[in-house]
Amino acid sequence: MHINQLKIQLQRHQKQLEECTLCPQMFGPPIHGLAVESKVILIGQAPGFKEIEVLRPFAWTAGKKLFSWFEDIGMNENQFRKSIYMSAICRCYPGKKIVSTKTEHAKKKKAHGDRVPDKNEIKQCSQWLHSEIELLKPELLILVGKLAINQFMPVKKLDEVIGQVHHININNHQCDAIPLPHPSGASTWPLTEPGKTLLKQAMALINKHPSWKNLK
Template sequence: MVAALSRHLDALLACRACPNVVGLPVTGAVASARVMLVGQAPGPHEADSRRPFAYTAGKRLFTWFRDRLDVSEEQFRERVYIGAVIRCFPGRDPKAGGDRVPDAEEIARCGEHLDREIRLLKPELVIAVGTLASTQLLGISQLKDAVGRMHRAKRAGRSFDVVVLPHPSGRSTWLNKPENAALLDQSLQLIAAHPAWTSVM
């Protein structure tokens, strides 16, 4: 498996299939991980450092796990395989501001990398971060319908549990509502109680 994962990472990091992305592929690989995280796409800082969740969104994300689940960023990065819907920085969206949302072709193309990881790692729990990851894994695009519940998904011939978190980007105001903050707490509790999580943390 380690050799197969290594071959996969070579292919992923060498991938240049999307002409409109800006950065090079970014991933947070952990061999034999039982828990995967799937985010949306790296931002410019992640593209520069080649490290997922390396800037402000990551700070917020890792603060949730540190403060509520007593898991440090280092522990998280050592034990959870960090992937994304697409692995390269899509570039800025000049009209909407912020990062460009990946298009359907990019999602489909990069989904092949994610499928290979799911086949190789056979994760028991996937943490989907943000609406794009929720939509891709569950077909649920509304955070209020996705966060705070345990879901079951099937992909790449595997079945696994999915817990959704809102995107930790500072641009998101979703968590400003108390009822949504309560849903985040529920998601974190579901992760903390999951057997795959307790076996590695």
């Protein structure tokens, strides 16, 4: 596909995405990155409430950590946003997780972290991601966090999949996938061993992947 034609198709796709209201429990608007004609797609989990406010993926604390990892391999946030297509498993904010607690105020409900999107929401939103894969025909997917990784390969423990390149097939499209942990402060996995070393290995693999080298 001609490059300008591809850009127009991506922009049209994003306009349609912005109007999606399929999931009644999700908070919109749907969030997406720039319409970048890239052979590398980053796939996150779902935006947080700050991303919904500023209309940009990875716009808050988790984003700062994520972009610091890429800065370590020579690409700053600005370059990243202009060079890599930023996608996600769900494009709307799932809202807070409600947890019942047994305190002296038994059965009191307490907001605790963000809700994990349910199977139906993941399935409904996957149409957007699959269209992006069909349009861009990526050579590399960077999967951020267990929920994103799980959509492409079974994962019980992050140790089993991070630090490796996985060859995957999505609707007859072959490409590589390099998983990363979620950069939110809630996870200590990247800060302790073996996570620390495996994260370094994963970033080194991204840095030497041919599609990443072609971005620069």
